[in-house]
Amino acid sequence: MDRGVIVGIDLGATFIKAGLITQNGQIITQLQRLTEATQGRKKVVENIAFVIKHLIDNQKRDSILGIGIGSPGYVLNGQIVGGAENIKDWENVPLREIIEKRFSVPTFVDNDVNTVTLGEKVFGLGKRSKNFICITLGTGIGAGLVLNGQLYRGARGYAGEIGHTTVDYKGWLCNCGSRGCLEAYAGTEGILARAQVLLKKTPQSILRKSQERLTPKIICEAAKKGDPVAQEVVKEVGEYIGVGLANVVNLLNLDRVIIGGGISQAGRVILEPIKASLKRYTLNLGRKGLKVNLSILGARAGLLGSAVLVLEKMEQEVKNEREYLHF
Amino acid sequence: MDRGVIVGIDLGATFIKAGLITQNGQIITQLQRLTEATQGRKKVVENIAFVIKHLIDNQKRDSILGIGIGSPGYVLNGQIVGGAENIKDWENVPLREIIEKRFSVPTFVDNDVNTVTLGEKVFGLGKRSKNFICITLGTGIGAGLVLNGQLYRGARGYAGEIGHTTVDYKGWLCNCGSRGCLEAYAGTEGILARAQVLLKKTPQSILRKSQERLTPKIICEAAKKGDPVAQEVVKEVGEYIGVGLANVVNLLNLDRVIIGGGISQAGRVILEPIKASLKRYTLNLGRKGLKVNLSILGARAGLLGSAVLVLEKMEQEVKNEREYLHF
Numbered sequence: 001m002d003r004g005v006i007v008g009i010d011l012g013a014t015f016i017k018a019g020l021i022t023q024n025g026q027i028i029t030q031l032q033r034l035t036e037a038t039q040g041r042k043k044v045v046e047n048i049a050f051v052i053k054h055l056i057d058n059q060k061r062d063s064i065l066g067i068g069i070g071s072p073g074y075v076l077n078g079q080i081v082g083g084a085e086n087i088k089d090w091e092n093v094p095l096r097e098i099i100e101k102r103f104s105v106p107t108f109v110d111n112d113v114n115t116v117t118l119g120e121k122v123f124g125l126g127k128r129s130k131n132f133i134c135i136t137l138g139t140g141i142g143a144g145l146v147l148n149g150q151l152y153r154g155a156r157g158y159a160g161e162i163g164h165t166t167v168d169y170k171g172w173l174c175n176c177g178s179r180g181c182l183e184a185y186a187g188t189e190g191i192l193a194r195a196q197v198l199l200k201k202t203p204q205s206i207l208r209k210s211q212e213r214l215t216p217k218i219i220c221e222a223a224k225k226g227d228p229v230a231q232e233v234v235k236e237v238g239e240y241i242g243v244g245l246a247n248v249v250n251l252l253n254l255d256r257v258i259i260g261g262g263i264s265q266a267g268r269v270i271l272e273p274i275k276a277s278l279k280r281y282t283l284n285l286g287r288k289g290l291k292v293n294l295s296i297l298g299a300r301a302g303l304l305g306s307a308v309l310v311l312e313k314m315e316q317e318v319k320n321e322r323e324y325l326h327f
Numbered sequence: 328m329d330r331g332v333i334v335g336i337d338l339g340a341t342f343i344k345a346g347l348i349t350q351n352g353q354i355i356t357q358l359q360r361l362t363e364a365t366q367g368r369k370k371v372v373e374n375i376a377f378v379i380k381h382l383i384d385n386q387k388r389d390s391i392l393g394i395g396i397g398s399p400g401y402v403l404n405g406q407i408v409g410g411a412e413n414i415k416d417w418e419n420v421p422l423r424e425i426i427e428k429r430f431s432v433p434t435f436v437d438n439d440v441n442t443v444t445l446g447e448k449v450f451g452l453g454k455r456s457k458n459f460i461c462i463t464l465g466t467g468i469g470a471g472l473v474l475n476g477q478l479y480r481g482a483r484g485y486a487g488e489i490g491h492t493t494v495d496y497k498g499w500l501c502n503c504g505s506r507g508c509l510e511a512y513a514g515t516e517g518i519l520a521r522a523q524v525l526l527k528k529t530p531q532s533i534l535r536k537s538q539e540r541l542t543p544k545i546i547c548e549a550a551k552k553g554d555p556v557a558q559e560v561v562k563e564v565g566e567y568i569g570v571g572l573a574n575v576v577n578l579l580n581l582d583r584v585i586i587g588g589g590i591s592q593a594g595r596v597i598l599e600p601i602k603a604s605l606k607r608y609t610l611n612l613g614r615k616g617l618k619v620n621l622s623i624l625g626a627r628a629g630l631l632g633s634a635v636l637v638l639e640k641m642e643q644e645v646k647n648e649r650e651y652l653h654f
Contacts, residue, residue: 074612083612131482143578147474154580155458158612165574166608168507169494169567178573178608180495240496246505247492247574251470253481281493281505285401285410285485 004065006310007055007105009048010302011071011112013037013086017299018051020059021307025123027300029055040089048095049102056103066310067099067107070115070302076157078109086139108309112302113160117144118151118312119305120258124297129256133248134295135162136261137241137270139188147252163187167243182244186237191216191263194236198229205229220266234266235273242277249282249290260295267294331392333637334382334432336375337629338398338439340364340413344626345378347386348634352450354627356382367416375422376429383430393637394426394434397442397629403484405436413466435636439629440487444471445478445639446632447585451624456583460575461622462489463588464568464597466515474579490514494570509571513564518543518590521563525556532556547593561593562600569604576609576617587622594621 005028010017012035019030033051036043048069056064073084078096099107110118117134120126126134130149136142141163145152153159163183164176171180172190184190192214199208206227210218222230245257257278263270275292282290295301332355337344339362346357360378363370375396383391400411405423426434437445444461447453453461457476463469468490472479480486490510491503498507499517511517519541526535533554537545549557572584584605590597602619609617622628 145578147479148477150475152474152579155582156580156612156616158610159578159580161577161580161610161613164577164610166570167493167496169570169608176610178610243493243496248578250488250491251472251486251575251578252479253483253486253488255482281496283485283488283491283503283505285483286488289483 004063005059006065006307007052007067008303008306009051009067009069010115010306011035011044011048011069011087012302013072013084016047016051017303018055019303019307020055021304023065023311025304025307027303030303031055035087037087037090041087041091041093044087044090045093045095045098049099052099052103056105061105064105065314067103067105068115068306068309069095069099069107069109070112070306070309071095071109072112074158075109075111075114078107080109106310106313108313110306110309111157111160113142113144114151114153115305115309116260116301117146117305118308119297119301119303120144120260120295121146121151121305122308122311123304124295124301125256125258125291125293129291131252131254132256132258133162133245133252133254134258134260134301135241135245137186137259137263138261141183141187141241141244141261143248145252162244162248165244165247167240167247182240185240186244188216191219191233191237195219195229195233198232202229216263217266220263220269223269224266231269234269237263238270238273239277242274242279243281245274246278246281249278250286253286255289255291257290257292258295259293260298260301264294265298331390332386333392333634334379334394335630335633336378336394336396337442337633338362338371338375338396338414339629340399343374343378344630345382346630346634347382348631350392350638352631352634354630357630358382362414364414364417368414368418368420371414371417372420372422372425376426379426379430383432388432391432393640394430394432395442395633395636396422396426396434396436397439397633397636398422398436399439401485402436402438402441405434407436433637433640435640437633437636438484438487440469440471441478441480442632442636443587443628444473444632445635446624446628446630447471447587447622448473448478448632449635449638450631451622451628452583452585452618452620456618458579458581459583459585460489460572460579460581461585461587461628462568462572464513464586464590465588468510468514468568468571468588470575472579489571489575492571492574494567494574509567512567513571515543518546518560518564522546522556522560525559529556543590544593547590547596550596551593558596561596564590565597565600566604569601569606570608572601573605573608576605577613580613582616582618584617584619585622586620587625587628591621592625 080093143162168180174181407420470489495507501508501511
């Protein structure tokens with residue numbers, strides 16, 4: 001058992017990242033393939049199967065402990081329920097069943113924000129924390145929660161929608177139909193909209209001279225170089241994120257906040273305004289001992305977390321066996 | 328054991344409510360005494376001891392299973408840490424120790440919002456729910472959370488501060504130093520301030536003619552009678568509460584919301600705007616199957632919940648014993 005490896009899959013809208021991972025979180029082999037998300041579910045499943053086959057072809061079959069997959073959207077019992085807007089037709093896909101049948105290897109599927117959070121819990125900054133949030137900043141804003149040492153999923157598996165918590169109840173309309181959601185301000189669309197508004201007032205910004213299509217990444221880079229518009233945008237975005245996180249910290253008395261996702265790779269330029277805002281909006285008692293950091297796993301969190309799906313299942317089985325022996 | 332009774336104490340800023348309670352939640356004897364909160368901790372402890380003595384004097388000592396106390400403020404390991412603004416000097420009080428020494432009966436102390444929530448969990452609408460929030464609307468706004476079937480306390484026992492989650496991040500200053508907190512709008516002070524503003528514009532309101540000092544209760548009564556100012560205030564307050572609750576529902580994917588505390592006794596006049604607002608601000612998926620109700624236990628929740636502190640301890644002991652036998 002100790003020598004076995006796990007196949008981890010991190011399904012994204014652009015790439016499928018996959019790896020052979022040891023039980024202590026070492027990524028032995030890693031590969032990446034285009035998701036081809038616009039081509040719909042058949043093609044996407046095919047691409048997932050392709051990378052799995054590629055990874056296990058040179059392995060002894062009994063050394064493969066399991067396959068773990070993190071997918072966008074809502075996942076219940078290994079089935080993709082829906083809610084993944086960036087992959088065409090990614091609804092009612094019995095992914096677990098399909099992959100298990102194809103490869104005869106135990107397979108586990110979960111939402112990608114959950115797998116990222118599990119990655120942080122077992123191999124990242126969450127290792128020493130029993131109550132933390134892992135927020136993922138990207139096109140959308142999601143979060144995973146570890147409460148009392150366990151990934152918290154909620155009544156029906158939909159927990160973690162921090163992006164749709166309201167920070168300004170009369171504020172901007174959000175795609176979800178509600179108002180003033182964190183995502184409306186600090187998701188990609190919100191960031192770009194705010195930059196456009198500020199750019200009109202400050203034509204000398206280097207952002208305006210940029211030939212590329214504006215992205216949060218370009219804005220963060222410009223902020224690091226001292227561009228005033230970019231700095232203002234990043235400061236405002238950080239403030240909103242801090243308010244949303246403070247709400248969670250006040251409600252749940254967490255001991256740690258981990259910030260992941262694309263925008264977090266901007267580093268201190270985004271971390272500092274988030275921390276300042278968190279400080280302003282958290283209660284004194286709740287703030288005591290609270291740690292706030294950028295993810296140290298970065299993009300690897302999802303891949304490692306998909307392996308954790310398999311590891312947790314194995315732990316559970318060992319536990320059940322023990323209880324059985326006691327009976 | 329089955330015939331034993333529990334002493335439950337619900338410590339409030341005005342009254343100490345106390346009762347002899349059976350294991351299935353029947354309140355056999357109930358009594359009430361002034362807290363005399365302004366006289367400081369010595370007097371308050373004396374008053375608590377007085378009601379306990381009174382309740383157990385005619386009972387066989389070995390029929391008393393335990394004493395449970397719900398207290399305002401932060402409680403750690405049976406000790407009042409602080410944070411109870413309405414009882415003078417209610418800080419660093421080793422209440423558990425004091426009461427146990429005095430009566431030689433196992434004693435358990437917890438925060439009063441936690442005991443209310445435990446009351447709802449075991450004897451109220453929370454009975455059939457594994458993931459719910461119990462919000463208490465009063466001078467301040469607090470909440471207890473039951474997640475995965477367990478009362479959730481957070482990293483250091485400070486969870487539940489929904490009153491200090493921000494619904495309007497550039498909004499009113501709150502007593503806590505932060506901005507736009509739910510409590511700043513929907514706590515007693517916020518409600519009265521808003522009523523005063525609206526009253527200036529509408530002098531014909533019956534609230535203006537009221538000889539009594541304005542309270543949330545009087546405003547709710549006037550709203551029921553159709554007073555336009557009172558109705559506007561209640562509608563706005565309900566909307567804020569709904570936004571705050573929607574944030575929690577979206578984050579935690581709860582299956583139930585229970586609304587308790589003084590203002591909840593106004594009934595539908597406050598429930599309806601809360602429900603309307605919750606509907607507007609929750610995600611479709613998270614709203615499915617969500618139940619929103621006023622507490623059916625009302626003021627008894629705290630008393631019953633303090634008994635649950637003892638019941639849970641007893642359950643734990645039975646469980647430990649079973650595990651011991653298996654070893």
